[in-house]
Amino acid sequence: MLARQRQDLIIQAVEEHGGVRVSELVADLHVSDMTIRRDIEALADKGLVRKVHGGATRADRSAEEPGFTAKSEMNPVQKSEIARTAASLISAGSSVAVSAGTTAYAVAIELRAIKRLTVVTNSPRVADLLNDPTRDDLLVVLTGGVRTPSDALAGPVANEMLASTHVDTLILGVHGIDLHAGLTTPNLQEAQTNRALIKSAKRIVVVADHTKWGIIGLSTIATLDKVHTLVTDAELDEDARREISRQGVNLIVAPRSEEPLPTPVVS
Structure with a gap:
């Protein structure tokens, strides 16, 4: 799987759930922990996600309010x-x-x-x-x-x-x-x-x-x-x-x- 494809899937997971863990992405995408961390870093640099300890969340948007679930x-x-x-x-x-x-x-x-x-x-x-x-x-x-x-x-x-x-x-x-x-x-x-x-x-x-x-x-x-x-x-x-x-x-x-x-x- 190409890096762009992985990163699109990461963005999709973040948008659907509000956040995603590195361990979950490693299991779902069958790649190494380091590969996922590099993908998250690249997406965070573009402002597409927010990098947090152990994973990623939605990029900061001051008026966006994720639901309780x-x-x-x-x-x-x-x-x-x-x-x-x-x-x-x-x-x-x-x-x-x-x-x-x-x-x-x-x-x-x-x-x-x-x-x-x-x-x-x-x-x-x-x-x-x-x-x-x-x-x-x-x-x-x-x-x-x-x-x-x-x-x-x-x-x-x-x-x-x-x-x-x-x-x-x-x-x-x-x-x-x-x-x-x-x-x-x-x-x-x-x-x-x-x-x-x-x-x-x-x-x-x-x-x-x-x-x-x-x-x-x-x-x-x-x-x-x-x-x-x-x-x-x-x-x-x-x-x-x-x-x-x-x-x-x-x-x-x-x-x-x-x-x-x-x-x-x-x-």
């Missing part, structure tokens, strides 16, 4: 690591807002183990996940709003509801993080609702894997100085870690799956 297939191990670490910051008996997005959803999975919890969310998926009629110690409040491509409820109805809501902690997933642009999203309505979520919370915990660093969406949700804690994975490079910490953000790097978690706060 496409995003859920990207970096699942890292998201799980981040989720376990972020959930360990939540104590029993507290109130938590959980935004939409696949990493926030992963955190919601871990929140099910916490006792006496009140959860406010603009994600129907999170609300469905946490809905448990057998538990009288778990209250789930779903905002109204218009559904976005990432399965968030956003817009005036959600914003008005959140304006009178006060929670201890917000778990916020984002499309991208940049030193200057801050936390961003491709969706203007979702940006407004995420700002309302931020205003509702005493503590802002952003959950984002390493591939979100340097990505800039169409609209800024908040600058980095508004973030109390950022939970990310071990593949975030050292330069990014230093820049984030310089902004006064409490940076927590989630242990890899085989490593023990820090002592949890939950009981």
Whole structure:
């Protein structure tokens, strides 16, 4: 197979799924790991894909918003690591807002183990996940709003509801993080609702894997100085870690799956 044919197939896989792993391409195309990495490098140089650790994702487009299913297939191990670490910051008996997005959803999975919890969310998926009629110690409040491509409820109805809501902690997933642009999203309505979520919370915990660093969406949700804690994975490079910490953000790097978690706060 010619390089051009391989690269066309790589672009097709990225467009269909939002991202693709080197290991998957090696198996599908029956070529070496090094060949695939060279193909991805060539495509990234042309701006056709974005090279990430272990694979490739769609090229940066500030107004493009991949759907929930496409995003859920990207970096699942890292998201799980981040989720376990972020959930360990939540104590029993507290109130938590959980935004939409696949990493926030992963955190919601871990929140099910916490006792006496009140959860406010603009994600129907999170609300469905946490809905448990057998538990009288778990209250789930779903905002109204218009559904976005990432399965968030956003817009005036959600914003008005959140304006009178006060929670201890917000778990916020984002499309991208940049030193200057801050936390961003491709969706203007979702940006407004995420700002309302931020205003509702005493503590802002952003959950984002390493591939979100340097990505800039169409609209800024908040600058980095508004973030109390950022939970990310071990593949975030050292330069990014230093820049984030310089902004006064409490940076927590989630242990890899085989490593023990820090002592949890939950009981």
